[in-house]
Amino acid sequence: MFGFSLPKLVVLGVIIFAIWYVYKIYERKQRILVKEDQDKVKKDTSSVDMISCKNCGDYFVPSNGSIYCDKDTCVVGK
Numbered sequence: 001m002f003g004f005s006l007p008k009l010v011v012l013g014v015i016i017f018a019i020w021y022v023y024k025i026y027e028r029k030q031r032i033l034v035k036e037d038q039d040k041v042k043k044d045t046s047s048v049d050m051i052s053c054k055n056c057g058d059y060f061v062p063s064n065g066s067i068y069c070d071k072d073t074c075v076v077g078k
């Protein structure tokens with residue numbers, strides 16, 4: 001009786017583990033997809049606003065119509 005049911009229990013355990021493992025991978029994949037979408041949106045919105053600094057050439061997000069960046073290393077022209 002015991003020798004007959006133990007393999008069944010092992011197989012059942014393996015099946016449950018496999019289902020749980022597949023679900024875990026699926027859940028992680030979904031989370032990565034959502035994160036990639038958020039990153040894409042973030043990148044799209046920032047790239048629209050970026051302009052090149054007329055002094056050092058670095059790209060930055062302009063504030064109140066300035067053509068120069070706010071970096072400490074970029075002081076010429078201020």
Ligand SMILES: [Zn+2]
Nearest residue numbers: 053056069074
């Ligand atoms: Zn600059």
